[in-house]
Amino acid sequence: MSIVFLKKIGPNFSFLSNTVIEIKEDEKIVLEEGQIKINDYKMLNSYELIYDILIDFYLNDWYTKKLSEEDRERTYVFSTHFYTTLAKSFNASDYPAHYTASQIRHGKVKRWKKNVDIFQKDFVFIPVNENEHWFLAVICFPYLSGKVNMRDGTPVNEPDDDAGGYPWPRITYSAVHDRSEADPNDEDLRLFDMASRINLSTKQGLDYETDAWVTKTFR
């Protein structure tokens, strides 16, 4: 069964104003009335900055049409304003004193997806707009914590293999003062330099490729 919609996309979008869009039963309508205007559409030219509305439209289109049913089940795409809301500055005196900064930030977005448990999804896509740039952050397997065995997914309690890692100073400052409570996550940050002699001597015996490369370079 298919339904035929007569849809006016916007007052300025004259050449598309009488477009017939055929919508099958399982497809969602992703273009809402009056949202994308001709000026937004013009931003798709090269060397133009683009509006959030086009990013939202493309991600929605990709999610509803390009993804298979299985992938759609395990994926979630946030709107472009999710990160902006989360990272927006706030006035701490508006909230009860015992609230931490993270709790306040969570409170601002916790009602956004009431019916979706994003921690059960495999991939969560978050479009980010900072300093007039678009980024796409992807959170993979948010339900995992700690190391697991690659074969069967059982937890592994082995210390990290830091051979060859540079000592990395703890991050004690925040580049963005507004988000000082953010976890710098520096315990997962390692810096390795394959070309250093000191590091290579300790890396010998790791695997065949490294050994061959070390022998060739320093014989």
Next chain:
Amino acid sequence: MTEDKGEDATEYMNLKILGHDNSVTPFKIKKHALLIKCLKTYFKIIGLDRVSVIFSFDGHRIIKTDTPSSLEMKEGDVIEVFLRQIGG
């Protein structure tokens, strides 16, 4: 009769608009009235261009046909205002 009065009392809802500069504007609206009408008044008060902002309720972008009842709003709910984001 008392039931009718009770329904009338819930007919109007008190909502808030949280501006992009963290300012809060309270307003009153009927449950089945179009939200876009009161938002248009808000544009006039703050002097912003209609095109440059987006209204959102719990992550849902408010469009022409939305009413408080269609969005299942409750008393004291907050509508957020975002400036449009641009990037490349």
